[in-house]
Amino acid sequence: MTQTPYKCIVMGREKCVEGEVKAKSRKLKKLDGGESSGDFGDLIKHSTKPMKFTEEANNEKSQKKVKTPKAEIQQVSICSDALKEETMEAFSTKKKSLKRKRVKDEPRDGSSHSVSPRLKRKTDESEEETRERHSKKRIEKSIKKEEEHHPLPKKAKRTKEEIEEAKLLKIQKKEEEEKSRWRWWEEEKYEDGVKWKSLEHNGPYFPPEYQPLPDDVHFYYDGKKMKLSAAAEEVALFFAQMLDHEYTTKKVFRENFFKDWRKEMSPEERSVIQDLDKCDFSKIHAMHKAKVEARKNLTKEEKQTLKEANQKIVEEFGYCLLDHHKERIGNFKIEPPGLFRGRGEHPKQGMLKKRIQPEEVIINCSKDARVPDPPPGHRWKEVRHDNTVTWLASWTENIQSSIKYIMLNANSKLKGEKDWEKYEIARKLKSCVDDIRNTYMRDLKSKEMVTRQRAVALYFIDELALRAGNEKEEGETADTVGCCSLRVEHITLHEQLDGNQCVVEFDFLGKDSIRYYNKVPVISKVFKSLKRFMDNKEPGDELFDRLNTSLLNKHLSSLMPGLTAKVFRTYNASITLQQQLKELSNKSDNVAEKLLSYNRANRAVAILCNHQRAPPKTFEQSMANLQAKIDARKEQLALAKSELKQAKKEAKDKGSSDGKLQAVVERKKAAVKRCEEQLLKMEVQATDREENKQIALGTSKLNYLDPRISVAWCKNMDVPIEKIYNKTQREKFAWAIDMTEADFEF
């Protein structure tokens, strides 16, 4: 079955308007439930984990590299030439000499507890050395090349030296980073379930204590000034700060807030404050706004000071040592208290999210590591040493009583390896997707209702990239659905629509209450089945009443180890990108056009996955601005053209041998060409932006597209990787950038 997965998703799609799709009589109870518990659990475990990247007959180069014994790699010292090349033409198509270059930065050195309490940057010692080692000459050369890449239209306000110096520093830093990067993808994997052997960190960072309001700022109740207790005042401030936000106008939000606020009040306050409408937060609100404004108007120096203070916190709490490598922590701050901001029609919006105390926090680190100090006067809830999980600290949040975790940054080994594994599973699906499609096509005809429902659900998941759709507890969260939890009210069947047969119209709120609206022609088998499923059901009844995600996933994992519903999203996203890139991009295009093609391919995926965004507030304006610039450039072009014509004419009249006039012609020609190029670039940009109005590319780029596809494309197309991935993204995908050759195929 050939598939262009994004094909059907072309019709109207809009950001959901609040309350647009309303739940009616929801009946979460199954009519019947037959979940057979085939025991695939073990099977999966064994077949996916240990062999995951090596078992395949697949002989990607990238995979071979995984097996490279690390000892070999680590011994070789830095060759500064190789290093230079790396910095300069990071992503030329030629082979990298890089592999050897690995710096064995920090031997698991015997001084086993060199793991310093403050997690001192382990490369500190070598920094000096490095700086010296890299001769000045070499660096200057680098700069020159750098500039060729990004020609600076510098109107040297500062002295040349200063600029040079800044550049120099930047380059040094870059090299430093490159050098200290942990090339974990070249190492052996750990055995099943083990996530690390050693883990040390300084614990989470706690938000500052509440600072009571200044004496001249007051809260008023029923027109009367009222001094609140600290606890009540803090919560009042949360609300006051949000007064400009739509949230504070919503009934549910206000009610939840008021209820929780009253819990924080003293008995006296509670007896007085009975009605939120009589509360006047305007002075507190004004103070807050003034504060924000004041912060904006700080002098450069003051801002710098703040920044440095912040930096210090990051230094202390933002990193950990994982297997003796310094890794960045993704979210090292305990979430501060505030009012819960659920998305969509969340029944708990406005509730008070409480301040977390150290006594509620569990610390996870290795046995031999220094246990982080709790804030003075406090103790941890628990310290455990569980190396089968990746989190450093956790606590239970009071709104949904779910657990929150402190985990590593996306550029860490732990996250990167998992990401890589995810794409490997998706590629495995590629090799058996035809069989699986045949299977569910066959299952559509099954006698068993469960099987047919499963087949239709799978058809949707595969064709439309719907999410699995777990059941949710009613009243606990916003009413959103995915595939398995679709209700009758979410689809409309059309025998005939816009010249198509058998069209299914979807209209529901998905994750984050983003509306999914789509009209899809389906095969008649699916159409007929859907009709059957809807027989005798109320709009609020479940469409797939015999099915749930666990049943579906159990089935999937029997078809292929490691296969779950979400793998289809990853697979279809990545394969679409690859196809679209092949289709849309031309080697002969210039870089701007190539990038447009890339973005279009990316966009096809974002549309497939329904990744939307609110159109930027300034969208219309900025579009108009760009158009104005284009018009201006057009005029300039016309002028340049006529000048060229004029010059040509003169040259002809005076005899073409006149060297001077000939030179003028050449100059004008060049001007016209330059103008045309700039115009084209802007027009391309305008197209790109317009097409992107309500579509968010970031999510798919970060979570669904195998980075190796993009890296290979860049190499094939001679596009520098920096055009596709920014710094953070390059760090996240370092493994892919490093290991991927031009011939990679997903």
Added chain:
DNA sequence: AAATGAACTTAGTAATTCTCAT
């Protein structure tokens, strides 16, 4: 076999920082 718990990925928005034209 259903509910609950735990761990981890995916998601959009808000805040902050950067960049470029003026």
Added chain:
DNA sequence: ATGAGAATTACTAAGTTCATTT
């Protein structure tokens, strides 16, 4: 130098999945 607008980063909510408990 400045300020608008773009780009990036921070934040944390909302999913999926698998394991455990009831």
